[in-house]
Amino acid sequence: MWALRRASASIRKQGLNTGSIRICFATSELSNRCFEEFDTGINTITPVVSDRCLSVNRFYRMGHSAPMSFKGSCGFSSQAAGTRSSGEEDDKLDGIPELESPTASGSIQDGNANNDNGLVSEPEHIDEDSDDEGAEGSQSELGDTMTRISQKRPPYSEIVKAIFAALPLSVSSVMDKWVEEGKELTRADIKMAMLGLRKMRMYVVALKLSEWLKSSKHIDFTDRDYASQVDLIAKVYGLRNAEALVQKLPKSFRSEVVYRTLLANCVSVFDVNKSEEVFKKMKDLKLPISCFTCNQLLLLYKRTDKKKIADVLLLMEKENVKPNRSTYKILMDAKGESSDITGMEQVFETMKAEGIKPDIRTKGSLARHYISGGLQEKAEAVLKEMETDDVAGNSLAYTILLPLYAAIGKADEVRRIWQLCESNPRLSHYEAAIEAWGKLKKVDEAEAVFDMMLNKYQNLSSKRYSALLNVYANNNMLGKGMELVKQMTENGCHIGPLTWDSIIRLYIQAGEVEKAESVLNKAAKHARVKPMFRSYIVIMDQYAKSGDIHNTEKVFHWMRQAGFASLFRLYQALIRAYMNAKAPAYGMNERMKADKVFPNKELAAMLSQVDPFRKTAVSEILE
Structure with missing residues (x-):
């Protein structure tokens, strides 16, 4: 692990290490020390891990040249907080259990079909025509899903087919009939059904199925089954309800897999305080610390507070947690996003030296x-x-x-x-x-x-239309974009968050921020699934850019109401609005302290510019 912490030194030289570390790992040695930060990410794949732990001392001694000046930006992997690349999405869900036998892997993956760990067997096109963006909605929104299932390649869950065929009957009614007819219902059947529903992001349906399984006592729930339910509740009803379920579980079921599942959902919305609280609870309960758990923390701090990452790396060393392929990929991304190409290449070579094939x-x-x-x-x-x-x-x-x-x-x-x-x-x-x-x-x-x-x-689902909508948005083709949206509605597509996001960006590119805001407002009020983080932040950034404090504050308030926890990013946009308006931001420091948002060097510099009581050369002379 020293290898990983040593790599942080070059990032520190780029001015990312500011302030003191404010994380408690429930071990005095960690909480009392401040280390260089390292920007990393998240665990995806359980597989190939070298028998040798990454040599801490050896990697620490690796040379790090000064960052070069490169053209362009690091936009390929560095996204706004609250958004995830497909890889990151896969990473977040790996390790979250599904209803399966105790001897099974306990790992599933959601999102696109980019699994490479071989732990689960999923239909190749299970989400081809499903609505990835709006599947959390009611069963009536599934529309003609059953018709489209016939186009899928086998294998496909018979349980899911039965649920769709019986719409609008409830899941419990379908499953009661399934059992009455004497049809087999094994854990393998349940696992395939749950994987299929997750693949199509039909979390409400998956949760109903899970609740039926529990209430009917058809299977004896294990900690993995409860962990799956925690994950689904977090997706459908939010973190607060998921946490409440964990607290109600008998102590024997509050296992590492349950808490790491809750942690992953806290990290997915970049809720630093809640993530650290859950992790501290895991330490207090003396639960084992896995690579998945550590990489969740790395992802969290990669997006929110890079200076804390060295603490995680030290923790991995102390707990003898071996990095996997995803850990190395995370470190590469961290280096690349910081324009430290030399450091990225060194991480890549170290991974290969440890016997992990890229x-x-x-x-x-x-x-x-x-x-x-x-x-x-x-x-x-x-x-x-x-x-x-x-x-x-x-x-x-x-x-x-x-x-x-x-x-x-x-x-x-x-x-x-x-x-x-x-x-x-x-x-x-x-x-x-x-x-x-x-x-x-x-x-x-x-x-x-x-x-x-x-x-x-x-x-086609609206997700597929969004691919072309994004092209229109990026090329400032509002007219064609709106024609495509009209075509989507005529074809019966469910308009969900991805589509709203594309429409919002279409209006933003056309300079019509007010219309973009109107779309966002209507979507937030009338939709079953809240709009994406980036849909809000792109509007907030536009208002901040023009120095429109009133509207920037308004969107800030909306995002807080919607439950977005990436407060650092929100305050960054908000303070920029005050800067561009050349207006003092009274009480901004107090607001941030109340939200436990601690500024890094860049944000501290921005704050100083809007400090109503800051001293200037002129003010000092006048005094």
Whole structure:
């Protein structure tokens, strides 16, 4: 682990280490020491871990050159707090258990079908035509899902088919009938059904199924079953209700897997205070600390407070927690996002030296950071190396390669890769191709791919439409974007958070912030699923940019009401509004202290500029 902490030194030199560490790990040695911060991320995959723990001393001695000046930004992996890349989403859910036997892996993955750990077997296209963005809504919103299921490839859960076929009957009614008819209902059947519902993000339905299983006593609930329920409740009803369930559980069921599941959901909304509280509880209960748990903390501090990451790394060393492939990928991302390309390459080489083979997602991350650092030749070399891997047998490769080749302006390579999968593309390939052509400003090509997808799949979800909507938004094509939204509604698509986000960005790009706000306001009031974090923050940033304090404060208030916990990011935008308005921000320090938001060096500098009592050269003379 010393290897990981040593890597933090170069980031500290870039001015990210400010203030004192305010985390208590329930061990005096950790809570009393301040270490250099390191920007890392999250655990995804349980698998390949070297028998040798990462050599702390050896990595600490690795040379770190001063950060170079690169063109461009680190936008490929550094997203606004509250958003997740697909990889991060996979990472968050790995380790959250599903209803399965105690001998099973206990790990599932949600989101896209980018699993590479082999721990679960999911239908390849289980979410192809499902509404990923709005599945938390009522059963009536599932619409013609049953019709679309017939297009899926086997295996597909018979239980899920029965639930959809019986709509609008309740889940409990369907399951009661299932048992009355004498149909088999094993843990394997339940696991497949729950995985399918999670894949389609139908968390309400999955929760109803879980509640029926518990009330009917068809299976004896284990701690893993309760952990699955905690996760679903957090997604449907929020953290407070999930925490309440944990507190009501008998002590024998309040296990590590239950608490780490609660922790993962706290981290997913970047609630620092609640995450630290849950982790401290785990330490107080003397629960084992897993790599998944540590990487959850790394993700949290990667987004909120980098100076605390060294504490996590020390904890991993003390607890003898071995880093896995995802840990190294996290460290690479941290270095890349900080423009420390040399440090990123050293982490990559250390991973290989520890016997962990980089997968295609890790190599893709390496290429992304090269691109964001302006190192096109290095990026292209990595992409070519990725192609020498078993690309034909790894459909994920096409999904990664298409937008990356577009990012370096290689239209010919995008066309070549698309032709490789064009004969039998998956939906992820269509989306990647649409994104790639959009990056290249070739809107006609993106539309052509979308039309191909629409012709092949008659009942596309709104998530698939959003791929083209994003192209229109990024290319400031409001008219075409609204035409596509109209087409979606005519085709019976459920309009959910992803679609709202695209519409909002369409209006923002067109300079119509008020209309974007109107869409957000209506979505927040009338939808069953709240809008995305970035939908709020993009409007808030626009108001802050123009120095509109009133409207910035208004959106800030909305986000607090909606339960978003990324307060550091919110205060950053809010203070910028006061700066641009050249107005004093009375009581801002007190507000931040009340919310337990502690400024880093950058935010402290911003605060000083809006401090109504700050002294200037003129004020000192006048005194």
